[in-house]
Amino acid sequence: MSTIFTQIINREIPADIVYEDEMCLAFRDINPQAPVHVLLIPKKQIVSMATVEMEDQVILGHLMVKASEIASSLGLGESGYRLVVNTNADAGQSVFHLHIHILGGRKLTWPPG
Ligand code: 5GP
Numbered sequence: 001m002s003t004i005f006t007q008i009i010n011r012e013i014p015a016d017i018v019y020e021d022e023m024c025l026a027f028r029d030i031n032p033q034a035p036v037h038v039l040l041i042p043k044k045q046i047v048s049m050a051t052v053e054m055e056d057q058v059i060l061g062h063l064m065v066k067a068s069e070i071a072s073s074l075g076l077g078e079s080g081y082r083l084v085v086n087t088n089a090d091a092g093q094s095v096f097h098l099h100i101h102i103l104g105g106r107k108l109t110w111p112p113g
Contacts, residue, residue, distance in 0.1 A: 005041050005097040019070050023062050026070050026102075035105030036074050036081070040067050046098040049087040067100050076104035084112075 008015045008027060015027035018038055029037040042059045046052060052060060064083075071081045081104030086093040 001096075002045060003095050003097040005039075005095055005099065006045060009041070009043055018074070019066065021066070023059055024066055026066070029101070033101075034103040034108065036076060036103065038070060038074065038102040040070060040100040040102060042098060047096045048093060048098055049085050052098070063100055067102055071102050071104065074102075074104070076102075080104060080108075082108050 004013065007013045009025055015030075017025065017027045019026040019040075022043070024040060024042050026038050026040040029039050040063055042056075042063060044056070044059055046056060046059070067083055071077060081102060084101040084103060085098070086101070
């Protein structure tokens, strides 16, 4: 089932897009939890980390490399950042289209809540 992120990919609803290529899209979170809060998503509709398959390994590798590049391009490479992938209910996943949160621009606490 498609989600609001499919609508963002298809430009049916607006988003502040910071990066795009044939495999992925990155845009600023509508409810930022840090000065920099970007969501990086595959264009393929993967539901969550709980449903990834071996055939997704190229996409997943691509996302991690792009997360690093995007974080650096947003000025976080030196200061640091956190990549988060909330998965299913206990982690509070609310949009069931796999996404990597890229969070930075402030000191992040650990452990996460
Ligand atoms: P989750 O809780 O599933 O890990 O994260 C979903 C994220 O998507 C949340 O941080 C939420 O603020 C963000 N989000 C939900 N709807 C929209 C939207 O329409 N536009 C944007 N840019 N972000 C959204």
